[in-house]
Amino acid sequence: MSTAKTPTVIRVGTRGSALAIAQSTAIANRIGAAAGAPIEIVTITTHGDTSRESLSSLGGTGVFASALRESLLADECDVLVHSLKDLPTAAHPGLVIGATPKRADARDVLCARDGMTLEALPAGSTVGTGSPRRVAQLRALRPDLQVVDIRGNVDTRLAFVSDGELDAIVLSAAGLGRLGRLDAxxxxxxxxxxxxxxxxxxxxxxEVREGRLDRALAAALASINHVTTQATTAAERLVLAGLEAGCSAPVGASAVVDDGLLFLTATVYSADGTAQLTSSHAATPESTAPADLHEAARDVAQRVVAELLAAGAGKLARMEGAV
Structure with a gap:
């Protein structure tokens, strides 16, 4: 770890969407307060932001991360804030994840006309999403719906419903919450x-450059790190790594720490939603120390992956974009 002087300004790199800036600014303010330094938001345009192609055709994995990482390595910013679900599971040379703040709501939400639920949508209703996982889940639960591929920021997607072009869309609860739109x-x-x-x-x-943190910034990142979130998300992402699946593969995973156990459930879907495989396992960490939690995450993920692969998960879904 370098003992270099804390920079006058901590430059925080982010995508330029309203959601990315909102979540990056919130984290940047926490880092700046902890480090005792002002912050600057540096917006970076990625290929995923400019292309109108579907996420699956773009390759999914890393489509939003590559340009951000290039800027960090080029010393155009000091830290990056990513949505963890968009970050490839493989380590990037020269970079490390310096902190994983406490997780927000991990659920998806339906945003539908007339306040309808998924069950209440009439047969033939149109539902928009850009996620192959959500497509598979929608087709599994409601094969009578028309699933439409959509791209764009949150407001663009919501406009599909408010303008009457679509009957509903599926978005993340966390993203809407960070924009203050969830209840609406x-x-x-x-x-x-x-x-x-x-x-x-x-x-x-x-994300930060490996080995190039001064003490104040390292301490600031440690202060915002949430060890339980770090462990549960590690378990989930180790499933992707073990399956050699990209961020856009039709895989869902959920891990929690409860009553001294780390529980992990993962489901792999066929692209058309007609088949799925699920595995659930638990591990008991030796303690709540980060190293012990991570070891439990690795253990439980290995068992989930082994069970899924033995059941034919590798053939069930097209796992593209090795991580």
Whole structure:
């Protein structure tokens, strides 16, 4: 760890969408307060932001992260704030995750016309999403719906419903909450027990250059790190890594720490939603220390992955974008 002087300004790199700026600013303010330094938001345009292609055709994995990481390595910013679900599971040379703040709501929500729930939508209703996982889940639960591929920021997607072009869309509760829109637009929370979400959904990751943190910034990152979130999201993301699946693969995973146990459930879907495989396991951490929690996460993820692969998960869904 370098003992260099804390920079006059801590530059926080982020995508330029309203959601990315909102969540990055919130984390940046916490880092700045803890480090005793002013912060500057540096917006970076990624290929995922400019392309109108579907996420699956873009490859999914890393489509939003590559340009951000290039800027960090080029010393154009000091830290990055990512949505953890969009971050490839493989380590990037020269970079490390310096903190995983406490996770927000990991659930998906339905935003539908007339306040309808998923069950209440009439047959033939149109539902928009850009996520292959959500497509598979919608087709599994409601094969009578028309699922439409959509892209764009949160307001663009919500406008599809308010303008009458679509009957409903599916978004993340965390994203809407960070924009202060959750209560205004959500018509149904989709529970994790039967609608698992993307590994890492609802969590953020602060990425930094490896070995180039001064003491004040390192201490600031340690102060915002949430060890339980770090462990549960690690377990979920280790499922993706073990399956050699990309961020856009139709995989849902949910991990929690409860009563001294780390529980992990993961589901792999066929692209058309007609088949799925689920595995659930638990591990007992030796303690609540980060190293022990991470070891439990690794243990439980290995058992979940082994069971899924033995059951044919590798053939069930097209796992693209090795991580």
């Amino acid at each position: 637009v959500a018509t149904e929370f989709l529970e994790l027990s039967n609608w698992p979400t993307a590994p890492g959904q609802g969590a953020l990751a602060v």
